[in-house]
Amino acid sequence: MNNELATKDYWRRSWIKSNKLDTDYIKNPFTHHFQLYVPHCNHDKFALEIGCIPGIYLGYLGRDFGYILEGIDYVKGAKKTTLKTLKKFGIENAEIYEDDFISWTPPRLYELICSFGFIEHFVDVDLIVDKHINALKPGGTLILEVPNFSGIQYALHLLLDRTNLDRHNTNIMNKNFFKEVVKRHNLKLKCLEYTGGIFDFWWENENPTLFQKLAFNLLRPLAYFGRKIPIESRFTSPFIILLATKN
Numbered sequence: 001m002n003n004e005l006a007t008k009d010y011w012r013r014s015w016i017k018s019n020k021l022d023t024d025y026i027k028n029p030f031t032h033h034f035q036l037y038v039p040h041c042n043h044d045k046f047a048l049e050i051g052c053i054p055g056i057y058l059g060y061l062g063r064d065f066g067y068i069l070e071g072i073d074y075v076k077g078a079k080k081t082t083l084k085t086l087k088k089f090g091i092e093n094a095e096i097y098e099d100d101f102i103s104w105t106p107p108r109l110y111e112l113i114c115s116f117g118f119i120e121h122f123v124d125v126d127l128i129v130d131k132h133i134n135a136l137k138p139g140g141t142l143i144l145e146v147p148n149f150s151g152i153q154y155a156l157h158l159l160l161d162r163t164n165l166d167r168h169n170t171n172i173m174n175k176n177f178f179k180e181v182v183k184r185h186n187l188k189l190k191c192l193e194y195t196g197g198i199f200d201f202w203w204e205n206e207n208p209t210l211f212q213k214l215a216f217n218l219l220r221p222l223a224y225f226g227r228k229i230p231i232e233s234r235f236t237s238p239f240i241i242l243l244a245t246k247n
Contacts, residue, residue, distance in 0.1 A: 006121040006167040037243040041066045045111035051118035053078045055085035062091045069094040106135040114143035144242045151235030161203040178242045187244040194237035199226025
């Protein structure tokens, strides 16, 4: 059975979109979490991002926290795109691997490992999370983030963005899943929360009906204001983030 819910063609199209992004103006929506829970270092510790394209999060980890950067993404062209983004952060010496994370052998253990919107694209998520943690040094920092397509978000995506919803394992989009990860690996929990404001909504519907277009346009102002209200809601907040350290 194929463990992947998203096809390589989907990631290729996502890469094409990443190439068109103006990364000068993309902010890290998890800046607050980075500032509170990510240790600073003096360019002597390694950070790895899994599913790294276009490189925004790596850029912050290198520029603001001093990590030596590595990333992996299996889409052809990911290295070029990610290195281009990192240059905007003043980073010239990152190592980016174009490989399949599942079969890839990490060249070292890392002081920080992160992925954003990655693990939920698999059926057997435990397998993917285990590989994150196995490559982490004792005392190292783990960051896992997934979208929150549960509660009202699930209903909206089911109605307006079903194809994209099917690419996601919604069974893991709750705090209990991440609590089990912490328990199973004996991690030290730093932060586990729904985040991104009280409400946000985006879609990847490439062929919306007229009704879906109208509904999406009605949601846009709600999303604009909702993401600015820093209230945590498991029903409507757009993200779940875990930060923990390996004992």
